[in-house]
Amino acid sequence: MRRLAHNPCALIRHDIARQSDVKKVLIIGSGGIGRRHLKGYGQTGRASLAIVEPDSGRRAEAAALFGITEAYANIADAPLSHFDLAVICAPANFHVPLMQRCAEAGLAFMVEKPLSVTMEGVDKALDVVRRNKVEARVGYIRRVAEEVIALRNQIVAGKIGTLRLAYLNASQEFPKYRPDFQQTYYARPEMGGGAILDAASHLFDMLIWIMGKPTDVSCMSDRLVLTDTDTEDTCLVCIRFASGAMANVTINQFQKPNIATFEFIGTAGNLMINHSALKFADDDSGIWKEDHNYMQGLVPVEAHQARFKMQANAMLDAIEGKPCWLATLDEARDNLRVALAAKQSWLEKRIIGL
Numbered sequence: 001m002r003r004l005a006h007n008p009c010a011l012i013r014h015d016i017a018r019q020s021d022v023k024k025v026l027i028i029g030s031g032g033i034g035r036r037h038l039k040g041y042g043q044t045g046r047a048s049l050a051i052v053e054p055d056s057g058r059r060a061e062a063a064a065l066f067g068i069t070e071a072y073a074n075i076a077d078a079p080l081s082h083f084d085l086a087v088i089c090a091p092a093n094f095h096v097p098l099m100q101r102c103a104e105a106g107l108a109f110m111v112e113k114p115l116s117v118t119m120e121g122v123d124k125a126l127d128v129v130r131r132n133k134v135e136a137r138v139g140y141i142r143r144v145a146e147e148v149i150a151l152r153n154q155i156v157a158g159k160i161g162t163l164r165l166a167y168l169n170a171s172q173e174f175p176k177y178r179p180d181f182q183q184t185y186y187a188r189p190e191m192g193g194g195a196i197l198d199a200a201s202h203l204f205d206m207l208i209w210i211m212g213k214p215t216d217v218s219c220m221s222d223r224l225v226l227t228d229t230d231t232e233d234t235c236l237v238c239i240r241f242a243s244g245a246m247a248n249v250t251i252n253q254f255q256k257p258n259i260a261t262f263e264f265i266g267t268a269g270n271l272m273i274n275h276s277a278l279k280f281a282d283d284d285s286g287i288w289k290e291d292h293n294y295m296q297g298l299v300p301v302e303a304h305q306a307r308f309k310m311q312a313n314a315m316l317d318a319i320e321g322k323p324c325w326l327a328t329l330d331e332a333r334d335n336l337r338v339a340l341a342a343k344q345s346w347l348e349k350r351i352i353g354l
Helices: 032-044 056-066 092-104 122-131 146-156 195-211 300-319 329-348
Strands: 023-028 047-052 085-088 109-111 136-138 163-171 214-222 234-241 246-252 259-266 270-274 277-281 290-293
Touching: 023 032, 032 047, 032 056, 032 085, 032 300, 047 056, 085 092, 085 300, 092 109, 092 122, 092 136, 122 329, 136 329, 146 195, 146 259, 146 270, 146 277, 163 195, 195 214, 195 234, 195 246, 195 259, 195 329, 214 329, 234 329
Parallel strands: 023 047, 023 085, 085 109, 109 136, 163 246
Antiparallel strands: 163 259, 214 234, 234 246, 259 270, 270 277, 277 290
16 A cells, blocks of 8 residues: 555645636536535636536526536536536536436536445446546545544554554434434435435445455344434444454444544554544553544534545545545445345345355
């Protein structure tokens, strides 16, 4: 694995863009995540924005909020050849046909996570991307988080010896943060909702980026507390990797404390992320020798939105041929296979080989 710049901003910050560098970016979908991208790309100073949004009320609202003068009701109406980049923010069950349409037009794109909700059509779409040599990435936002980049760099540098095990727990009272969750895609498994595809896939991406190719998956999952949804609110997923290393991913979306702890265990020490703080220990004293908070003094909500600007700059760099470590389609395909195997494992009560 190649080490990355310790500070992602060192490579992806562009405070002043020349007018000739401005790219035409088409945001497909202007719901909650689409608006994060509209704001993020707008803040780069490197993008001229247009939207595709089938809902007329939402389309008008987004156009007014972000000063959009070019808005389409359907992707078929948008002249794709006029754009430099598309950002696919539609529900996950629409990702594959939208990816294929962009790829057939030779249009670079970033698609939101997860890649899809089934494997149907995924490989065909990826083949079109490869054949047309289209730059394409997937929007796993932790790829630009400074603490995650620092963690990965230190593991690559051998700070904890050989990585053998990881425990990841991301649990919170989800309805507090999305009180409308029962009316959104989250409540519907066919749209990519639930703890596995919507939440755990972020952690699967982190593991794939750091630990490599997954080979085996087992899982227990259920809807333990949340009501009026058809999706699981809890999952316990175990993954084995080609290296022989193992990981456990735990998610519940009803507990009161907001927990985000990611511990990576090697033969010479442990590294742990606790929210945005990165810690290191290599003895049994119970004391972490290093503890650096990458969001110290920042407002968490504002810091999270700032990552969308960082991600936008990274994607704009990618289409200019510059280094980019956003998730690839092949990595996201592995991620989707893990998620689907987790669901299959619980249904069939067995370990699933990938």
